[in-house]
Structure formats: C-alpha cells, structure tokens
Amino acid sequence: MPALEGWFTLDPDNPALLGSRCPRCGTYAFPAASSYCANPACEASEFEQVPLSRTGRIWSYTDARYQPPPPYVPADPYEPFCIAAVELAQEKMVVMGQVVPGVSVEDLAVGDEVELVLDTLYRDDEHEYLVWKWRPLGKGRSA
Amino acid sequence: MPDDRRVAVLGAGMHPWGKWGRNFVEYGLAAARDALGDARLSWPDIQFVSGADTIRNGYPGFIAGATFAQALGWTGARVSSCYAACASGAAAIANARAQILAGLCDVALVVGADTTPKGFFAPVGGERRDDPDWLRFHLLGATNPTYFALYARRRMDRFGATDEDFAQVKVKNARHGLANPNARYRKVVTVDEVLDSPVVADPLRLLEICATSDGGAALVLSSMEFARRHGAAGPLVTVSAVSTVTPRFPNTVIEMPNFSTDSAAAVGSGADGASFRPSITRAAYEEAGIGPDDVDLAEVYDLSAALELDWYEDIGLCGEGEAEKLLRDGDTTIGGRVPVNPSGGLSCFGEAIPAQAIAQVCECVWQLRGQAEGRQVEGARVAVTANQGLFGHGSSVVVTR
Numbered sequence: 375m376p377a378l379e380g381w382f383t384l385d386p387d388n389p390a391l392l393g394s395r396c397p398r399c400g401t402y403a404f405p406a407a408s409s410y411c412a413n414p415a416c417e418a419s420e421f422e423q424v425p426l427s428r429t430g431r432i433w434s435y436t437d438a439r440y441q442p443p444p445p446y447v448p449a450d451p452y453e454p455f456c457i458a459a460v461e462l463a464q465e466k467m468v469v470m471g472q473v474v475p476g477v478s479v480e481d482l483a484v485g486d487e488v489e490l491v492l493d494t495l496y497r498d499d500e501h502e503y504l505v506w507k508w509r510p511l512g513k514g515r516s517a
Numbered sequence: 518m519p520d521d522r523r524v525a526v527l528g529a530g531m532h533p534w535g536k537w538g539r540n541f542v543e544y545g546l547a548a549a550r551d552a553l554g555d556a557r558l559s560w561p562d563i564q565f566v567s568g569a570d571t572i573r574n575g576y577p578g579f580i581a582g583a584t585f586a587q588a589l590g591w592t593g594a595r596v597s598s599c600y601a602a603c604a605s606g607a608a609a610i611a612n613a614r615a616q617i618l619a620g621l622c623d624v625a626l627v628v629g630a631d632t633t634p635k636g637f638f639a640p641v642g643g644e645r646r647d648d649p650d651w652l653r654f655h656l657l658g659a660t661n662p663t664y665f666a667l668y669a670r671r672r673m674d675r676f677g678a679t680d681e682d683f684a685q686v687k688v689k690n691a692r693h694g695l696a697n698p699n700a701r702y703r704k705v706v707t708v709d710e711v712l713d714s715p716v717v718a719d720p721l722r723l724l725e726i727c728a729t730s731d732g733g734a735a736l737v738l739s740s741m742e743f744a745r746r747h748g749a750a751g752p753l754v755t756v757s758a759v760s761t762v763t764p765r766f767p768n769t770v771i772e773m774p775n776f777s778t779d780s781a782a783a784v785g786s787g788a789d790g791a792s793f794r795p796s797i798t799r800a801a802y803e804e805a806g807i808g809p810d811d812v813d814l815a816e817v818y819d820l821s822a823a824l825e826l827d828w829y830e831d832i833g834l835c836g837e838g839e840a841e842k843l844l845r846d847g848d849t850t851i852g853g854r855v856p857v858n859p860s861g862g863l864s865c866f867g868e869a870i871p872a873q874a875i876a877q878v879c880e881c882v883w884q885l886r887g888q889a890e891g892r893q894v895e896g897a898r899v900a901v902t903a904n905q906g907l908f909g910h911g912s913s914v915v916v917t918r
Contacts, residue, residue: 377656378646401767402780412779414766433771434674436666436718442658443639445651457659459667459771466781468771472657479719484674495656505656 377495377503381405383425384504389492390425391469391506397422402465426469428490429511430460433468435482447496458508460488474509487511522804523755524617525744526916528556528737529879532630534701534730534866541574544733545585545630548872552626552735558747560589563737564622567613568598569605569629569871572641581871582609585628595622602906603818604761605629606734606874607914611759613738623743629871630733637661638729650774650907657776661820662726664773666718669823673720676838678826682845683725684711686822687864689850694861696891699876701730702865711822725822730867734875736882751886756878758804758915764793773907794831797911798903802833805915809833812855813897814884816877818904819862829857832903832913851894859884859892874912877902881916 376384382391394406398418401411404426411418435458441448456473473482474493488508495505530551532544545568553560568582577584582598595616601608606629613625637660645651653659672678691706706724714723744753764772767779770792802808809832817828826840834855835843843849849857858864860880863873881900883889897918904912 378652396783400783402782404777412766413783415784434667434671436663436670436720438658438660438663438718439716440637442654442660443637445640445644445655446658447655448658455658457657457663457667464782466767466769466785467778468769469777470653470657470659470771484671 375501375503377505382492382506384492388428389490389506390428391490392423393426393465394421395424402426402467404467404469427462427464429487430462430469432482432484432486432488433459433461434484435459435473435479437479449496456482458482458488460508472505472507474507477510481510522618523741523757524614525739525741525749526736526754526756526878526882527558527624527739527744527747527749528552528554529882530555530735531699531876531879532733533699534732534869537731539632539731541571541630541632541731541733542577542584542588544632544731544872545581545628545735546588548630548733548735549585549589549626549628552737556737558624558737561592563592563594563624563626565613565616565625566594566596567609567625567627568596569609569627569875570598570600571631571871572600573634574632581629601761601910601912602908603868603870604874604904604906604910604912605871606876607759607904607912608761608910610736610738610756610875610878610914611761614756614759617738617740624737624739627736627738627875628733629875631869631871632731633729633869649776653774653776660718661773662718662721664771665726665821665824666721667771668827669720669821672823672826676841678823678841680712680720681708682826682841683720683822684708685844686819686825687711687725689844690819690858690862690864693851693859693892694865697861697865700861700865701728701867721821721823727820727863728867730869732866732869732872732876734872734879736875736878751888752918754882754885754916754918756914757917758801760797760801760804760911760913762797762800762911763909765796768793772909793909793911794827794905797905798832798901798913800911801901801913801915805917807899807915811899812901814856814859814881814894814900816858816860816862816880816900816902819858819864820868822864825857825862828903832901851892856894859889859894874902874904877904878914878916881914885916885918
C-alpha cells in the first residue's frame with residue numbers, strides 16, 4: 375500500500391506522481407494544489423489532478439550515509455541510500471525522491487535521465503509501504 | 518542614510534555557544550544582561566522586549582519575549598515573540614526596529630536563545646501527514662544536510678568547485694574563530710583533517726556541516742535621538758537596513774523542507790523569481806542605499822562550508838561561479854578585501870537557531886567598534902549579515918558606523 379495516500383498512482387508498470395495543473399494559468403504543483411494556486415497572479419481555487427512526467431533529468435543528488443531520525447523508518451540494519459532532485463521538463467519544476475537501492479553517488483551525474491518507479495519505503499507486520507523513487511535510465515532497468 | 522530609517526545599537530551581548538544542556542532561558546538571560554551592561558542601561562529602562570522563539574523547548578519557547586521578560590523580572594514592558602525558523606533573530610530585530618521607527622518606543626531589547634538536541638535536527642513530535650517538514654523525513658529520509666549537499670553538488674557540477682575548496686572554507690573559518698570567546702569550536706583545522714572526516718551527505722563531510730548548539734544573543738536598540746541623549750561609549754553603530762523578504766514566484770531552487778520547487782511552466786523563470794537568496798541582501802542594500810562594493814565584512818549563514826561560497830555570490834561579493842576564486846585569492850580571509858565570517862561563522866559556533874541571526878549582528882557591532890579582539894577587520898565601517906530560514910524567510914541586516 376502507498377506510504378501516503380493520493381500522492382502517486384499504483385500502476386505497476388508506469389507509476390506517476392499525482393500533481394495538479396491550474397486550469398486557469400497552467401501552473402503545476404506537487405503535492406497537488408487543493409485550494410490555492412502558487413502563482414500570485416492567479417486566483418483559481420479548483421485544480422485538475424494530473425500525473426506528472428515519469429522521466430526527468432537530475433538537477434542534483436546526494437546520499438544519506440547516516441540513519442535519518444524518525445519519522446524515517448530505517449531498514450534494520452540501516453542501508454545508506456541516494457536522494458536525487460529531478461527536473462521535469464514539461465512541468466518546469468524539480469521534484470525530490472530517493473534513488474532506487476543499489477545505486478551509489480558514483481553512478482550518478484547532474485543531467486542524467488531518470489525514471490519514476492515504486493519501491494518499498496518500509497514494512498511492518500501487515501503491510502509493505504510504497505513510495506516513489508528515481509531509477510537511472512540505462513542502468514539496472516530490470517532491477 | 519537619513520536618520521529616520523536608522524536605529525542605534527547601544528548594546529550587544531552573548532552567552533557562549535556550546536552544548537551546555539541547560540534551560541535556554543539561562544542563556545537568553547545572560548546575553549540580555551551582557552547587552553544591557555554594554556549599553557550602560559538597566560533592565561527597567563527597556564520599554565519593549567522582542568523575543569525570537571525556539572520550537573524545541575515547550576511553551577516558554579513559543580512566547581520567548583515574555584519568557585525572557587519574566588526571567589528579568591516583570592516591569593510592564595511591552596512584548597512580542599516571533600518565529601521565522603533560522604531567520605527568527607532577524608525578525609525579532611525587525612519588530613523592535615519597527616516599534617522604534619514608528620515612535621512607539623525609544624529603547625528595546627532583542628533576545629534569542631536555544632537549547633538543542635544532539636545529532637540531526639528532527640521535526641517536532643507528532644504524526645503530521647500534511648506538514649512538509651514531517652513528510653520529508655518520513656518519505657525521503659531527507660535531513661537538513663541532504664539539502665546542503667544538493668546545493669554543494671550543484672556547485673561542483675556548474676562551477677567546478679572541489680572538495681578542497683569546501684575544506685578551505687572550513688579551514689578559514691576555524692582560523693577566524695580561534696580567538697572568539699563566544700565560539701564553541703576553537704581549534705585549528707587542516708584541509709587533510711576536513712577531508713579525512715566522514716562523509717555525511719556526499720559531497721559534504723562532518724567537519725563541513727554546522728553542528729546544533731546551545732547559545733544566546735541579545736541587542737539593545739534605540740532611536741537615534743535616545744542614543745544621542747544617552748551617549749555612546751565608543752563609535753555609535755547603527756542598523757541601517759533589515760530585510761525580511763520572502764521568495765518571488767516561481768522559486769525554482771529546491772528549498773528545505775519542500776519536496777519540489779514551484780513550477781515555472783506558466784510564467785517562465787524570470788530574473789525576479791529565479792532565485793531567492795540573492796534577493797534577500799539586495800533588498801537590504803537598497804534600503805540602506807549602499808551596494809556590495811561598500812561592504813567591509815560579512816557574516817553569512819554557513820550551514821555548510823559549500824553554502825558559504827553560494828552566499829559570496831548571493832550577497833554580491835562576486836559574480837556567479839566566481840566564489841572559489843575569491844576564496845582561493847584570500848579575499849574573504851581576515852586581512853583580505855572583504856572578510857567573510859570573521860566570527861568563525863556557524864562553522865565555529867554551530868547553530869542556536871533563534872539566537873544565530875542576532876549573533877551575526879553582535880559580531881558586526883563589535884567589528885565596527887574595533888572590539889573584535891584577535892579577529893578584528895581593520896577600519897571596518899559597513900557590515901552585512903545574510904541568513905535564510907526555512908519556509909521562505911529571508912534575513913539580512915546592514916550595520917554601519
């Protein structure tokens with residue numbers, strides 16, 4: 375199940391972040407806008423829910439060598455992971471996400487193309503909780 | 518600069534930064550008494566108390582102005598408390614300054630103090646699925662150094678900054694802070710020591726990321742008229758501008774604690790909205806009627822060693838992509854053209870959130886008075902501070918002699 379309801383689709387093949395597009399001015403938002411538009415020149419109050427571009431290019435990236443504090447739920451033992459900020463061309467915005475496991479900072483570069491996938495954020499006794507992650511294209515596509 | 522926009526700084530005071538583990542009120546009280554003594558005023562002379570809040574110390578932290586007023590002993594002084602994340606101290610200065618410039622009071626006390634937990638800053642307690650600060654930890658494991666590291670990597674990619682450049686910022690600041698009695702870390706650090714310290718968030722290493730600290734800072738501000746009547750012990754130092762600007766849409770740089778930037782799809786990224794940080798100090802310069810060429814020293818928010826380089830450009834000391842050259846040429850070292858963080862910066866202090874922007878101004882005051890023993894920027898007349906608080910809080914103060 376999703377770690378957070380309504381933020382992304384659960385399509386197993388082509389998952390996407392669920393953002394919004396302002397019907398009046400065309401501004402996108404993620405998380406989706408529900409009551410106001412970020413554009414100060416726009417007074418729209420209703421928004422279309424839209425899937426955001428599933429691919430983008432890395433704006434910057436880093437990793438988390440030390441276990442983040444709660445409310446992050448770490449694997450036991452803790453496994454460091456990468457985080458990328460990814461530029462979406464159509465939306466002209468940058469969206470952050472973890473990078474899929476098995477990728478290290480040495481595998482990444484600014485400008486690299488990545489694709490959105492769903493992956494486990496954490497598990498408890500009942501469920502596996504899913505979150506969006508970025509996967510470098512051209513590397514480990516079957517991972 | 519006309520008198521009607523300036524306020525006088527009569528006193529500056531601090532409780533030393535450290536990991537003392539005591540109640541934040543103690544630090545604020547010590548800093549306030551230090552500033553009052555420096556101003557040669559007593560607490561009952563203060564007409565307005567402006568507190569900078571701390572959110573990790575329970576209710577007394579949310580109403581910090583009243584907490585400090587009560588600790589000093591109720592006198593009936595008017596009070597305000599405000600929170601603007603890392604920019605809280607500047608917001609408290611802005612409140613006191615506005616009261617003075619409006620003629621509502623003659624003399625005000627500004628205080629900020631914090632007691633911080635060990636390790637990474639975490640969101641305040643409770644499960645809040647509509648709070649981006651909670652969600653970034655939960656969904657991404659994105660700590661504060663994550664964001665500092667994204668900026669650092671971007672600098673390396675765009676401008677060719679190196680690990681050695683970042684280490685050199687730390688080496689410089691460590692040397693600056695050696696003689697500062699209020700600094701927490703007073704130790705010479707070498708480039709090799711920095712590079713040998715463990716990577717926390719690639720490319721940033723432990724010694725390049727600011728710690729969380731306990732500390733307190735205070736200022737006594739007054740109208741120019743009051744200052745003339747009261748007289749000053751040394752050269753009179755004034756606050757000539759305070760910028761508390763917010764970003765302009767679309768803000769296309771990822772900002773803590775957000776997951777995403779604004780979308781520029783509808784409006785394009787114009788010069789105005791392109792980046793928040795340069796707009797912060799630009800507004801302060803405009804208000805003070807000066808430009809970056811007039812600045813003799815700067816105190817900037819070096820949350821990471823790499824971020825200090827971003828600030829060189831954002832406050833106009835050099836053009837985009839030129840910060841590494843400025844550093845390598847020694848321009849930002851004491852003795853250079855425009856020393857940055859002569860106090861030692863966050864690198865030597867660590868961050869005591871609500872006190873930090875006030876502490877930046879304290880350092881400027883001591884520098885302009887010629888009282889910064891062991892770290893003095895000779896002949897300094899104009900100083901600027903720069904800082905940014907999460908959720909869109911700009912903070913920049915121009916201090917002049």
